[in-house]
Every structure is written in C-alpha cells, then in structure tokens.
Amino acid sequence: MTDQASASTSGAASVAPSALRMSRGVTVTWWYTLSGVMGFNLSLVLFWSLMLVGWGKPLGEVLIVGIGGLVWTASTLPLLFDYRHRDESTATLRRRVIVPVLVAVVYGIAAGLVSGSWLVGAVPIVQSLVLLSWQRGVRLRFVAASTILLFCLWLIDMGVPFTATGDAADMAGIWTLGLYSVFVPFLTVLSLWWWDVLIMLDRARISEARLGATQERLRVATDVHDLQGHHLQVIALQLELTEKLLSRGDPEAAVEQLRLARTSVDEARQGTRDLATRFRSVSLGDELANARDLLRAAGISADASIGPDADAAPADVLGPVIRETTTNVLRHGGGRRAHLTLTRTPDSTWRYEITNDVAPNAVRSDDGAGLAGIERRAAEAGGTLDVGQDGDEFAVVVTIPARGVA
Known part of the structure; x- marks a missing residue:
C-alpha cells in the first residue's frame, strides 16, 4: 500500500x-x-x-x-x-x-x-x-x-x-x-x-516498506532542496544587484531587477506547487487497489471492479471520494464484505459505487459530514450523489460527467 x-x-x-x-x-x-x-x-x-x-x-x-x-x-x-x-x-x-x-x-x-x-x-x-x-x-x-x-x-x-x-x-x-x-x-x-x-x-517485508518510504522522503527532500536552493540563490543575487544599482543611482535598472526577483519568486512557488502535486497524485486504479487492501487488512472481504480506462477519470474529484467512502465503511459499516466499482457509462459519465453490508448493531454517525462533503465535491464537478440502503446492504453511488470537471 x-x-x-x-x-x-x-x-x-x-x-x-x-x-x-x-x-x-x-x-x-x-x-x-x-x-x-x-x-x-x-x-x-x-x-x-x-x-x-x-x-x-x-x-x-x-x-x-x-x-x-x-x-x-x-x-x-x-x-x-x-x-x-x-x-x-x-x-x-x-x-x-x-x-x-x-x-x-x-x-x-x-x-x-x-x-x-x-x-x-x-x-x-x-x-x-x-x-x-x-x-x-x-x-x-x-x-x-x-x-x-x-x-x-x-x-x-x-x-x-x-x-x-x-x-x-x-x-x-x-x-x-x-x-x-x-x-x-x-x-x-x-x-x-x-x-x-x-x-x-x-x-x-515491513523493513522493505519502511526503507521504500524513507527513500521516497529523501528523494522529496532532495528535489525540494534543489528547487528552492536554485531559486533562492537567484533571488539573492538579484536583490544584491538591486542594492548595488540603487547605490549607483540607477533606479530604473534596480526596479527591473526587482521585477525579475518577483518572477523568480513566482517560479519557485509554482515549482513547489508542481512538485507537491506530482507526489500527491495517485491514479484512480491505485486508489481503488489501496482502498481494497485497507478494507481487507481490517478484516473485511473486499473486491474491486476497475474499468480499463479508469485512470482517465477525474482523480482530483474521485480520489478524495474513494478515500472518504472507504473511511466511512471502516468507521460505521461494521460488516464483513464490500465491493468497489469504477466504470465509464455509455453516456460518457464516470460512475463510482461502493456497497457494503451493515451490521445490525453498527454505530451510525448523525452529523453526516462525510456524505455532505462527498455531495459537495460531486456537485462542484457537475455530478450527483445517491445513497441508498436495501436491508443490510448500504450503497453510495457518485456520478461525474466526463467533461464536467472544472
């Protein structure tokens, strides 16, 4: 995982x-x-x-x-x-x-x-x-x-x-x-x-996983150091040059160096954002596999059906939805089985569904904050949220238009 x-x-x-x-x-x-x-x-x-x-x-x-x-x-x-x-x-x-x-x-x-x-x-x-x-x-x-x-x-x-x-x-x-x-x-x-x-x-196996995580952190630290170190060095040189130009009485050249320094700041900020996005981004296929493995580790018999083009789905919308619904099953379901599905319907709509059995004595949350957050994410992307329960079977269905993501 x-x-x-x-x-x-x-x-x-x-x-x-x-x-x-x-x-x-x-x-x-x-x-x-x-x-x-x-x-x-x-x-x-x-x-x-x-x-x-x-x-x-x-x-x-x-x-x-x-x-x-x-x-x-x-x-x-x-x-x-x-x-x-x-x-x-x-x-x-x-x-x-x-x-x-x-x-x-x-x-x-x-x-x-x-x-x-x-x-x-x-x-x-x-x-x-x-x-x-x-x-x-x-x-x-x-x-x-x-x-x-x-x-x-x-x-x-x-x-x-x-x-x-x-x-x-x-x-x-x-x-x-x-x-x-x-x-x-x-x-x-x-x-x-x-x-x-x-x-x-x-x-x-555990040591290998920890070593992999440590190597990943070292790689992130190295990338951040290289990125920020380069831009900070450039900004420092530009500010030093600005100070010298002001002391020589050339304000126009000094202002130009300040503009260049501000551009360097923007580039450093954008580079940091891109770096964070690259490390945070996980394909939806991996998200579903991770959710399935986590449910199995908690003692739930879980399986997942993933469409062949699932990685083309809007990960920025469905990724948090998958994580939130998995958390809801672990916290409130109390059952023994779960099934996750991500497919693309003929009308170019992404359909994510998670079903699980609910134990009779399962503790239900009254605030509904998790489902409310899922509904808000789906609405912002032009999609819908459907929640239903048939006997002991609880289902959450999220549909997102393929071209409706901002």
Whole structure:
C-alpha cells in the first residue's frame, strides 16, 4: 500500500491496528503451527493409550496415561504462546515456563512407570523442553542429542517387551510406537522453524516498506532542496544587484531587477506547487487497489471492479471520494464484505459505487459530514450523489460527467 493512501486514511487505520501490524497470512500460519504441534502431542497420547489397551493393561493405568496426557498437552499451550512472543535478542528461560515443564516431568515419570517404557516416560519431557525459547543454535543441538537419547531408550524398550507374550504383534506395536515417538520432537522443531522463516519474511517485508518510504522522503527532500536552493540563490543575487544599482543611482535598472526577483519568486512557488502535486497524485486504479487492501487488512472481504480506462477519470474529484467512502465503511459499516466499482457509462459519465453490508448493531454517525462533503465535491464537478440502503446492504453511488470537471 502506498504512503499516500496510508496518510489519507489515517483515521480509518486506527480501526484495526493489530491487523495492520502483522499480515493476516502470518497470523493464520501461526495457528496452523500451534494446531500441528498440539496434534502431535494428542496423537502421541492417543497412541500410547491404545497400545496399553491392546497389551491388556488395567483401566486405571490407561486412564493415567490418557487423562494425564491431556493435562500435559494443555500445559504446552503456554510454552507455544511464549515462543510466539519471544525476543530472539534476549532469549531467556522465563519463570512462567517452570510449571509447564514440571507438569511434563511429572507426567513423563508417571507414564513411564505405568507403561514400563523408558521411551514413553522421556518423550513428554523432551517435547516440552523443545518448545522453550532457546537461544539461536541451542535448540538444534538439543534436538540432535535428545533424538539420539530417545533412539537409545527405544532400543532398550525393544529388549523389554511390554507384555509377557512378546509375539510379533507386540513387537510391531513397539516398532510403530518407537518410530513415531522418536521423531515427534524433530517434527515439532521443523514446524517451529517454518514459523520462524515466515516471521523473518514478514519482518523483511515491513523493513522493505519502511526503507521504500524513507527513500521516497529523501528523494522529496532532495528535489525540494534543489528547487528552492536554485531559486533562492537567484533571488539573492538579484536583490544584491538591486542594492548595488540603487547605490549607483540607477533606479530604473534596480526596479527591473526587482521585477525579475518577483518572477523568480513566482517560479519557485509554482515549482513547489508542481512538485507537491506530482507526489500527491495517485491514479484512480491505485486508489481503488489501496482502498481494497485497507478494507481487507481490517478484516473485511473486499473486491474491486476497475474499468480499463479508469485512470482517465477525474482523480482530483474521485480520489478524495474513494478515500472518504472507504473511511466511512471502516468507521460505521461494521460488516464483513464490500465491493468497489469504477466504470465509464455509455453516456460518457464516470460512475463510482461502493456497497457494503451493515451490521445490525453498527454505530451510525448523525452529523453526516462525510456524505455532505462527498455531495459537495460531486456537485462542484457537475455530478450527483445517491445513497441508498436495501436491508443490510448500504450503497453510495457518485456520478461525474466526463467533461464536467472544472
């Protein structure tokens, strides 16, 4: 989104600051990551419980593993949220992670004693420790060491079957249990690594946008400096020459230099105005795209239909109209969808329309200053404003004659 659109809708942007702070795709990916890790943990608990049932373990022991596993899975949520909001520059183990780690240790000891498996007892502890906010490089070494440890414990379990029979079915179950349990910490770290990559990409996107804005400001400052510096230098020389001509007794030449200085002032003023107009001007196609992106960032499903010759429409009239109507939707609509259209009708009239659904509890403005300003702009350009509501559908239509713009 361009800086011009962001500045013109600064009042609307405050509607959803959190949505503008982080892109929606990254936020959704976080929930995918969280649900993936929780799915790993729940599948482990379910698998262990079913294996104990298949091996004929008492119901009480199965409940200890199953219900305790649910408590342990719930205890990993604080670890995941702490990981999401961590600061990599000052990554430390906080006190609030002590309780979840203790829950994992207690559950691991209980599950290991009940099942008679070293692997079942070690996996919950390792899995919770993997989720801690380790410093860069520490987690990778920890996962490598813990995977080797779990593999060794799995080999020990292979020599001590859970049941007295030790038949092929039991051994197949131990093989399946071991393969999945050993690699769950690695799969968890892989999910966290993917989340870290997306965060880095999102931060790079934000940094790139800020760098672009900074470069644009530097370019504007350079252009203003070059423009004003040139004219001010010329004016200073002309005034200095005027002073010398007056001291020599040549008033006519001095007056001529004053006229030239006034002309230089007019040129500097016009150059500044042209420079400001060049940086303020945004094509209507970009205006509509910016409005659509802003609505989407605020959680509204928005789309835009732009005519092929939309850039030929009067931007000085319709540009502020697009920005004002977008602001109205954000402030007063409270709905979930919006549609923007800019087309040229067969009778050479530009038609801009924005429709949105209105929530039943939406707060409506009583002063109508926004619509009044739009109507005034349209009237000055020889156009009209039509406002209507059909059920929960609110529509604003602005028509501007193609040749009626002053």
